[in-house]
Amino acid sequence: MKTTFEELYDKYHQDLFQYIFYMVKDKQQTEDIVQEVYIKVLRSYQHFKGESSEKTWLFSIARHVTFDYFRKLKRQRNKFLEFFNWGKEGETLQSDQQAPEEYVMLDDRMKQIYQCMERCSNDQKQVIILRYIQDFNIKETAEILNWSTSKVKTTQHRALKVLQQCMMTSLREEEGYHEES
Amino acid sequence: MKNHKSNDEHLKELLRKLPKIEDKRTKDDIFQQIQAQMKQDKGTSRKKRSFIWVPMLATACAALLIFVIIQGQDFSRSYDQSTSEMADDSDVDTFDNADGETSATEESREAEIFDKAEIQDNINEEYRYLLDMGDEEDASYMAFLTEQGQHIIPITILNSNFSYHQINEYIDLAENGLYDIGIRDIQFERNNQKIIATFTDSFELQPSGNNYSSFEKVLAFMFGPLGIEEIQFENYHAILDEGAISNNLYPISPVEQVPFKIYQYNNGSEWFAAKTDGTFKTLTRALEDMKIAEPEFNIQPSIPEDTVIETEDQTAGQVFVSLSSAQIGDNQITIQMIEAILATASTYGYQEVMFSIGIDQIGKYDLSEPIQTTDQINIIQ
Incomplete structure (x- = not known):
């Protein structure tokens, strides 16, 4: 088992971490999810038939585990909303995201795009991550997502459109703020 | 005002520059955590199993009891069962036969699949392509009017040694319903980015506004793709009086905003045709026009009439085109549609088209990636 893990780690770990991180934007959660992915992968590795590439297979498992995490988060949020009977304010509740140190170092424009990714749906976000941050081509992305x-x-x-609009809005707000001050 | 470069390309650039977030744990740390988690999971599942043992046992006992009661009561059913066992025996033979049949069926199914694949290959080979994306330097261009003069058919000859007078060796104009405005009666010589042209005595185009307009467009289709900007006419012809030409120096206007439809004359050959008059300001409007037939001019739509079209600029040179229609599939209509859009998009200044039509590959076109546009239209090898 250790050998399999080491091979997978050497080949894909940083990519896997990156993908999950940009989906959940929380390092602690990312670590937990990555661990969960490895457990699932190691348990089912013997059944891997090689119908898709190993990387595609690994990422599709990562996607399922990450979406399970979102579903869990949503359930928790709904319970919370029911308990307090909150309306719209409650819907904006996120996981306790802590900006990573890499974020702090970014310039304003990069911070904007980082934030704007949250305006995308989860489907849109994962396509953006796979295509541009992970550099998968369209075919590979389609394989991972089974689309x-x-x-x-x-x-x-559509995701690029959402990002574009969000960036424009941030820019207008920024310009408005500068004009006021 | 700052230049914010708020386009998709810039966005993609920013996304690519997002920081690489590193996992600072070591490989061993992670493995130990995984192992610990797996052990913990095992322990939990064992505990869970012991909890469910009692109700499972109770359920099994109840099921056994019910089974014994039913067995004791239902004699007629047991008779039926033995009959059905006999039937089962005969089924064994049948099954053996069926096995033989199955393998035969499988073989024939495989053969069928193979045949289908072969037919599909043939279909792919049989697709007629009207565009070429090859080296432009090997291509020569000509253009002809349709019979009624309402449309222009640009022709690309993929032979660098081609001379305009040889056109009859490549295509029978009359048979294809094409009309030469008089190109073969002009001698053209290329001098870098300039063309020197001489009218021969046989050039007989009547001077008129309409004829001049067609003449202008034919020249644009012939020399625009070669990057030629002007033609120097060495001698005079009255047709030149119809335009604002000084010193017989004729500027070539680029082919812009032209939708391509299908021209089909009596012999059944199909060619992409551009209207001689009227352009459309946006690609979307051009594509909508490509759905409309003009039977009076032997013009058919190049996009199926029921198609729902969406377009959006991706970057300065790339456009996203989404099309849905019941007629889209692995067929010649779809090939024609794709090629007509590529040719049309080129006249709107796009270098690439990203298609979304519900198919990833058709013939030689890989639709999962953007496809290059071209002005090499109606190719003849």
Whole structure:
């Protein structure tokens, strides 16, 4: 088991960490999810038939585990909302995200895009991460997500539109703030 | 005002520059955590198993009791069962036969699949392509009017040694319903980015506004793709009076904003055709026009009429085109549609088109990636 783990770690760990981090934006949660991914992978490695590439297989498991995490988070949030009977304010509740030190070092523009990613749906976000941060091509992204390439392209297109609008809004707000001051 | 470069390309650049977030734990740390978690999971599942043991046992006992009661009561059913056992025996033979049949069926199914694949290959080979994305230097261009003169058919000859007078060796103009405005009666010589042209005595185009407009467009289709900006006419012809030409120096206007539809004459050959008059300001409007047939001019739509079209600029040179129609599939109509859009998009200044039509590959086109546009239209090898 250790050998399998080491091989997977050497080949994919940083990519895997990166993908999950940008989905959840929390290092602690990322560490937990990555661990969960490895457990699932190691338990089912003997059943891996090689129908897709190892990397694609690993990332599709990562995707499922990450989405399980989101579902869990949503359930918790709903319970919380019911308990306090909160309305819209409660819907904006996030996991206790702590900005990583890498974020602090970013310039304003990069911080904006980092923040704007949160305006995308989870589907849009994962396409953006896989395509641009992870540098997967459209075919590989489609394989990981088990989608058609058309769906990847359409989602990518919409995600870029959301980001574009968010960046424009941030820019306008920034300009308005400068004019006021 | 700052230049914020708020376009998709810039966005992608920013996304690519997002920091690489590193996991600072060591490989061993992670492995130990995984091992600990797996052990813990095992322990939990064992505990869970011991908890469920009692109700499982109770359920099994109840099931056994019910089974014994039913067995004791239902004699007629046991008779039926023995009959059905006999039937089962005969089924064994049948099954053996079926096994033989199954393997035969499988073989024939495999053969069928193979045949289908072969047919598919043939279909792919049989697709007729009207565009080429090859080296432009090997191509020569000509353009002809349709029979009624409402459309222009640009032709690309993929032979660097081609001379305009040889066109009859490549295509039968009359048979294809094409009309030469008089190109073969002009001698052209290329001098870098300039063309020197001489009207021969046989050039007979009547001077008129319409004829001049068609003449202008034919020249644009012929020399625009070569990057030629002007033609120097060495002698005079009255047609030149129709335009604002000084010193017989004729500027070539680029081919812009032109939708391509299908021209099909009596012999059944199909060619991409551009209207001689009227352009559309946006690609979307051009694509919508490409859905409309003009039977009076032997013009068919290059995009199926029921198609729902969405377009959006991706970057300065790339456009996203989403099309949905019941007619889209692995067929010649779809090939024609893709090629017509590529040719049209080129006249709107796009270098690439990203298609979303629900198919990833058709013929030679990999639609999972952006496809290069081209002005090499209606190719003849």
